[in-house]
Amino acid sequence: MSPRTKKQLDEIKKDKHGIILNAALIVFSENGYHSASISKIAKTAEISKGLIYNYFESKEALLNEIILSGLAKLTGFFNPNNDGFLTEDEFDLFLNSLTKIIKENISYWKLYYSVILQHSVLELLKEKIMEFTQGYFTILINYFSRHNSKNPEAEAMLLTTTLDGLAIAYVNDPEQFPIDEMIQLVIKKFK
Amino acid sequence: MSPRTKKQLDEIKKDKHGIILNAALIVFSENGYHSASISKIAKTAEISKGLIYNYFESKEALLNEIILSGLAKLTGFFNPNNDGFLTEDEFDLFLNSLTKIIKENISYWKLYYSVILQHSVLELLKEKIMEFTQGYFTILINYFSRHNSKNPEAEAMLLTTTLDGLAIAYVNDPEQFPIDEMIQLVIKKFK
Amino acid sequence: MSPRTKKQLDEIKKDKHGIILNAALIVFSENGYHSASISKIAKTAEISKGLIYNYFESKEALLNEIILSGLAKLTGFFNPNNDGFLTEDEFDLFLNSLTKIIKENISYWKLYYSVILQHSVLELLKEKIMEFTQGYFTILINYFSRHNSKNPEAEAMLLTTTLDGLAIAYVNDPEQFPIDEMIQLVIKKFK
Amino acid sequence: MSPRTKKQLDEIKKDKHGIILNAALIVFSENGYHSASISKIAKTAEISKGLIYNYFESKEALLNEIILSGLAKLTGFFNPNNDGFLTEDEFDLFLNSLTKIIKENISYWKLYYSVILQHSVLELLKEKIMEFTQGYFTILINYFSRHNSKNPEAEAMLLTTTLDGLAIAYVNDPEQFPIDEMIQLVIKKFK
DNA sequence: GATGAATGAGAATTCATTCAT
DNA sequence: CATGAATGAATTCTCATTCAT
DSSP, X not given: XXXXXXXXXXXXXXXXXXXXHHHHHHHHHHHOTTTOOHHHHHHHHTSOHHHHHXXXXXXXXXXXXXXXXXXXXXXXXXXXXXXXXXXXXXXHHHHHHXXXXXXXXXXXXXXXXXXXXXXXXXXXXXXXXHHHHHHHHHHHHHHHHHHXXXXXXXXXXXXXXXXXXXXXXXXXXXXXXXXXXXXXXXXXXXX | OOOOOHHHHHHHHHHHHHHHHHHHXXXXXXXXXXXXXXXXXXXXXXXXXXXXXXXXXXXXXXXXXXXXXXXXXXXXXXXXXXXXXXXXXXXXXXXXXXXXXXHHTHHHHHHHHHHHTOOSSOHHHHHHHHHHHHHHHHHHHHHHHHHOSXXXXXXXXXXXXXXXXXXXXXXXOTTTOOHHHHHHHHHHHHO | OOOOOHHHHHHHHXXXXXXXXXXXXXXXXXXXXXXXXXXXXXXXXXSOHHHHHHHOSSHHHHHHHHHHHHHHHHHHHHSTTSSOOXXXXXXXXXXXXHHHHHHHTHHHHHHHHHHHTOOSSOHHHHHHHHHHHHHHHHHHHHHHHHHOSSOHHHHHHHHHHHHHHXXXXXHHOTTTOOXXXXXHHHHHHHO | OOOOOHHHHHHHHHHHHHHHHHHHHHHHHHHOTTTOOHHHHHHHHTSOHHHHHHHOSSHHHHXXXXXXXXXXXXXXXXXTTSSOOOOHHHHHHHHHHHHHHHHHTHHHHXXXXXXXXXXXXXXXXXXHHHHHHHHHHHHHHHHHHHHOSSOHHHHHHHHHXXXXXXXXXXHHOTTTOOHHHHHHHHHHHHO
């Protein structure tokens, strides 16, 4: 999810695995998981249907890998020096980075949020997502326990769900929703 | 021997209509719209597949009626005397009622949020939802314009997305998510 | 198929059997046998679906009875005094009567011709139709054997198929097709 | 190991396309369009149901292609040098060729006539058929205007419907109906 | 690795027919 | 006699997945 150099992009392009992943992300996010067909993904990736099954076990495995590899890219970001310590400036930076991350990967987050609202599939996926969420949740609790006497867990949790709410509203209508203004308001309310 | 009276038939119809609607809500919310099959709904309702089509034109019509009749129930609630005026006490009451409404209809709101995150289908449905959303958005703007000098629209928008975020978190894990505590925090932050 | 008096029509109207038959003829001829549903027939007849099954064993039985009762009405017409003797004037009258019969029962003949081109159903029906056809075929052979030395059977057969061809063209586009002019030409060619 | 060449694939496609078309013609003509199921066609073609949809968009598209490709084969025949000029010998040839064409494609013509007697479907198809029919109608009018002073249009129209009548009688009972003898009689009557 | 023809399970929907009332 | 709710088999069509090449 972090910005990629041109060279990295070229490598991904050459790599069939990455090509398929990108095509699938686009098709999934445009059509929704169930309406997205393997055929459409293959056409988007400009390869054959069969080849997808050389790289991925199933349509569901493809979805899982998209979601998880997206999260994996974030992991480093939220816990850079593994100390989980946020200054006030870093808190602002943290929130603003979030916006940037979402803006640069609208397709991904569109898919992400539509997926977490589906029961049936995805028990495994949910666990992994939980795991990841813990990481940045911890950072937030730590921050609030230093700034906000009463109930840091609750504060962190509210911030998390608020950001989810914002992200959902934004990916649903990126042209209209004033995500930056909203984030500034959040910063004011949670500082 | 003699055919059933019109009254008897009307009752049968009303009952079955409700039974199908309930079954569909459960199956839709557990599986998501696309994975929920008419077969599964029929089995849940303990009727035949064909009967569903005596009561609803199509799978999509069934979804529409579920979503819209759910919203219709809310309409009266958010605009009781049609003035859209909220006192501070009413603001608290408003938020707490929201929780109650969500708690009592977890399946419905699970479905509702999974639907608004789907692009493919449902243009008509989205319009109707927008219409409804406007109603309570107006009330909030009105409230904030009396309490919060700076930017009532932004404030109302943030509250709306925050509540959506909370609702989504809650319906995804009703056992764990401390919705009441969260709402209290929201009240504090937005008053 | 012969014109009915007003009283006869009223009797038919009162008679459910006849009502159903009429409704079915209309719906069959407008939609074709397979696309015509029992529901539509019931609606057209302004009765319930179930009642149709009090009078007819099945949809197919209904079709059979329509076709056969239509033919039965013709039987008397073509063999009034059972002698099968046609003068030249009667020959003209015969052909002109045919036109009249078709014009007055477009729906019936539309259905009739669409039915005889379907293999699957209707073995029984075909036999009955054959039987009927024989009747007026005989009359024609008799006529031609008195007027046309060479091959009366062939002449009669050609006239029959020619008339079928005309009838089909007419029922397919009654507004445009100049059936009367055509019949006059036929009279000229076969006299 | 290596994928099939484009040429191989094209051959497979062409073959299967033809196999499906043949099977569909048989099943359609035996059962009528509505009673002919995709399942039956697949079974006749000895392939899976799904494959039919790799080659044809829908059941209706399949019917259209059968009918239209059949007509296309005729186009060249009736308008060889595009002048629409028929000598008397050519007129005889024309009629005799017609018989041959029908005899060699009984299934096709059975289907053709059952289709033009159906209202429901097929508006597009009917238009195309009209277009084609015009072509040979023009040739006939031209012929009769040179041979028959009175009313060439009527003459051409009667010949057309007569031939339709003959064709229908023949395809309904190819074993019994003396099509050749009939055609000779037609030639005599229309020359 | 790569292709895409082929499969078959399953989806939504229709509709003739039954039957309790 | 009459009703229409209810059934379930059959239909068209889709699509993830397989596999010969």
